[in-house]
Amino acid sequence: MLEQVKYDFHSHLGKTRSGEVNSASQMVEELRAFGIEKVGICSLSGNGVRPQNDLVYAAMREFPGIVYGYADIDPKAEDAMDEVHRTLGDMGMSGVKFMSWKHGYAVENCPQLGDVIDEIGKYDVFIQIHGGASPLCTPFVWIEHAKRRPDMRFVFTHICGREFGDSCIEAIRHMDNFWVETSANMEADILRKAAKVLGSKRMLFGSDWPYKPTNIEIEKLYQLKLTQREYDDIFYKNAAMMWGK
Amino acid sequence: MIIDYHAHLGWNRGDNTYETQRLLEDMEENGIDIRMVSALYGYSTAEQNEAVAKLAQDNPGRILACAVINPKERDCLAMMREAAESGVFRAVELDSLEHCYYPETCPNLDEIIDIATEHHMPVNCFTGWGPRTMPAQWTYYAKRHPDMRMVLLHMGTTDFGYGCVDLVGQYDNVWVETSCMYELPILRKAFRKIDKGRFLFGSHFPHKFTRCSVDAFDLLHLPEEVKRCLFYENAKDLLDL
Numbered sequence: 001m002l003e004q005v006k007y008d009f010h011s012h013l014g015k016t017r018s019g020e021v022n023s024a025s026q027m028v029e030e031l032r033a034f035g036i037e038k039v040g041i042c043s044l045s046g047n048g049v050r051p052q053n054d055l056v057y058a059a060m061r062e063f064p065g066i067v068y069g070y071a072d073i074d075p076k077a078e079d080a081m082d083e084v085h086r087t088l089g090d091m092g093m094s095g096v097k098f099m100s101w102k103h104g105y106a107v108e109n110c111p112q113l114g115d116v117i118d119e120i121g122k123y124d125v126f127i128q129i130h131g132g133a134s135p136l137c138t139p140f141v142w143i144e145h146a147k148r149r150p151d152m153r154f155v156f157t158h159i160c161g162r163e164f165g166d167s168c169i170e171a172i173r174h175m176d177n178f179w180v181e182t183s184a185n186m187e188a189d190i191l192r193k194a195a196k197v198l199g200s201k202r203m204l205f206g207s208d209w210p211y212k213p214t215n216i217e218i219e220k221l222y223q224l225k226l227t228q229r230e231y232d233d234i235f236y237k238n239a240a241m242m243w244g245k
Numbered sequence: 246m247i248i249d250y251h252a253h254l255g256w257n258r259g260d261n262t263y264e265t266q267r268l269l270e271d272m273e274e275n276g277i278d279i280r281m282v283s284a285l286y287g288y289s290t291a292e293q294n295e296a297v298a299k300l301a302q303d304n305p306g307r308i309l310a311c312a313v314i315n316p317k318e319r320d321c322l323a324m325m326r327e328a329a330e331s332g333v334f335r336a337v338e339l340d341s342l343e344h345c346y347y348p349e350t351c352p353n354l355d356e357i358i359d360i361a362t363e364h365h366m367p368v369n370c371f372t373g374w375g376p377r378t379m380p381a382q383w384t385y386y387a388k389r390h391p392d393m394r395m396v397l398l399h400m401g402t403t404d405f406g407y408g409c410v411d412l413v414g415q416y417d418n419v420w421v422e423t424s425c426m427y428e429l430p431i432l433r434k435a436f437r438k439i440d441k442g443r444f445l446f447g448s449h450f451p452h453k454f455t456r457c458s459v460d461a462f463d464l465l466h467l468p469e470e471v472k473r474c475l476f477y478e479n480a481k482d483l484l485d486l
């Protein structure tokens with residue numbers, strides 16, 4: 001298990017809402033203990049988009065080539081476009097995270113969103129979308145945006161959770177610009193279905209550090225009994241492609 | 246020693262068979278000594294409970310039967326009394342998501358709980374997946390029935406887990422079962438705030454991988470005494486094993 005090359009496509013940084021403090025060095029060290037060499041992160045638990053993105057950028061600078069930053073963008077914010085350019089242009093972040101649940105908007109009723117996505121598209125980076133756990137985070141509302149932009153790449157985190165996991169897989173099965181990330185989804189049937197229907201080329205391993213137990217996020221994938229080629233796709237090749245590395 | 250307080254018996258709709266062998270093999274593979282089993286899927290709750298009872302009778306000492314009761318069914322009280330008096334079932338499970346009701350307003354629940362309490366059966370309540378499954382919707386009954394023993398399955402999961410931890414401390418007759426709970430900040434809060442005598446390990450097999458359910462606590466580095474309570478002693482006490 002340790003020998004497998006692993007890149008974590010989905011983790012977080014910053015003091016949790018419960019008040020648990022963490023740091024970039026702690027994250028890198030704890031993930032490395034499980035053979036995870038690189039990690040993509042965003043920060044969602046701070047007080048505002050800008051300081052969260054600053055925190056992520058500091059981690060990127062502290063661990064270049066190991067930590068890949070994703071910008072947290074609130075499309076409702078007045079300075080959303082400025083933050084897109086600051087994070088993707090000036091800071092060179094690898095992607096964008098949309099978290100409609102935490103930012104409190106209905107995707108289908110957020111008229112600014114389309115323009116923000118188009119602006120992100122100019123940087124040729126992927127968009128990571130929180131899926132599951134809230135009626136604000138169903139797969140269907142995001143898919144329309146992806147259909148209109150076949151050249152952009154989209155990723156649902158958590159395979160949209162146990163609530164929307166099956167729905168997510170059915171909805172994107174014929175969309176080759178949509179991927180799924182596996183963290184937090186412990187449903188055996190959903191994981192098996194993702195591997196069978198979407199295939200390893202469209203699945204990305206994530207640990208959701210510091211919120212989930214890294215050991216079982218890895219173990220559950222081995223329970224699927226896939227081939228080495230498939231594990232290489234899921235554990236690092238797809239992430240490397242997304243990050244452009 | 247591991248007692249798995251919460252697992253389900255898988256069902257194949259195509260040929261109406263239950264996956265008993267798969268369940269037993271999973272126990273063997275993952276070091277589960279005793280497993281409490283209920284069946285949520287099948288053509289009727291009566292048939293489901295019958296399959297579980299047979300599994301328990303065929304595997305004495307290894308499988309404990311838990312009856313599922315749907316309080317919306319016409320004959321639910323008779324079914325509950327029959328299950329309780331059979332001597333086969335050790336607990337009863339109420340699943341407001343699967344059977345689609347709001348616990349605080351659903352008829353027959355008080356009567357079902359009275360029968361369970363009379364027969365010393367814990368009442369396992371599904372929590373953690375939508376507006377019919379909040380722990381607080383169930384604890385009305387824990388308050389109204391101080392002699393009952395209520396187990397909140399899944400600890401409210403990530404959706405309601407933080408609040409569930411605060412709630413449990415307010416009752417002397419409420420336990421939490423741990424399957425589906427993988428959120429480290431909630432687990433840390435739970436083991437900090439809830440008495441160690443209130444945790445029950447569950448695998449939620451076959452929906453979850455048993456190995457992952459067992460290993461979910463590794464990174465918490467719990468004291469051995471707490472692990473003994475979680476994996477074995479509390480279930481043993483609750484079920485008088």
